[in-house]
Amino acid sequence: MIARDQVCLGILAGGQGRRLGGVDKAFLNYDGKTLLERCLQSAGNGFAQRLISHPGAEVRFTSNGLEAVKDVRPGQQGPLAGLEALLTVTRSQWLLTIPVDVKTLPLIVFETLLRLEDGPGRVIRDADGLQPLVALWRVSDALAIVQQRLDAGQRDAQGLVAALGLMVCELAPMRLGNLNTPHDFEDSPA
Numbered sequence: 575m576i577a578r579d580q581v582c583l584g585i586l587a588g589g590q591g592r593r594l595g596g597v598d599k600a601f602l603n604y605d606g607k608t609l610l611e612r613c614l615q616s617a618g619n620g621f622a623q624r625l626i627s628h629p630g631a632e633v634r635f636t637s638n639g640l641e642a643v644k645d646v647r648p649g650q651q652g653p654l655a656g657l658e659a660l661l662t663v664t665r666s667q668w669l670l671t672i673p674v675d676v677k678t679l680p681l682i683v684f685e686t687l688l689r690l691e692d693g694p695g696r697v698i699r700d701a702d703g704l705q706p707l708v709a710l711w712r713v714s715d716a717l718a719i720v721q722q723r724l725d726a727g728q729r730d731a732q733g734l735v736a737a738l739g740l741m742v743c744e745l746a747p748m749r750l751g752n753l754n755t756p757h758d759f760e761d762s763p764a
Contacts, residue, residue: 578620584660587674616679627656677751701746706731
């Protein structure tokens with residue numbers, strides 16, 4: 575098992591939120607908390623570094639103990655560009671990523687990812703399929719491949735998972751879900 579102090583936590587929050595009217599998803603409320611607060615609470619403490627891929631360097635991030643990282647490439651090039659930015663500044667051998675808009679993040683997700691013995695990393699598959707951005711990446715393996723794929727115009731995260739040969743961890747029947755549309759927020763208990 576990899577110790578948390580050997581891992582950088584990277585939250586992917588650089589999207590445009592088009593399906594939600596262009597809002598910054600990190601600060602939307604669900605279940606009485608912002609999506610960012612929910613991610614941080616679910617992930618817990620003890621990580622070597624805590625980063626957030628986001629276009630703004632807001633004080634709200636530093637007050638949460640996060641370092642905001644902007645995409646290296648110009649223009650909104652999707653989550654792989656955010657992953658590239660996180661991998662570029664990670665000081666640890668490992669980067670654990672979670673999208674800010676994941677609906678449910680139980681502790682078992684983190685425990686499962688950190689259970690790695692060897693290899694290029696791990697990724698979660700739930701009842702809805704592969705969750706390619708809920709993953710643990712070996713920085714030395716992932717950065718060059720991410721850069722090559724982006725240079726070639728390949729932006730799909732599932733293709734990256736396959737190219738790196740990440741170990742797939744099955745968590746079905748669990749569903750992590752996403753908060754991408756107004757409808758997704760309607761069942762918030764708060």
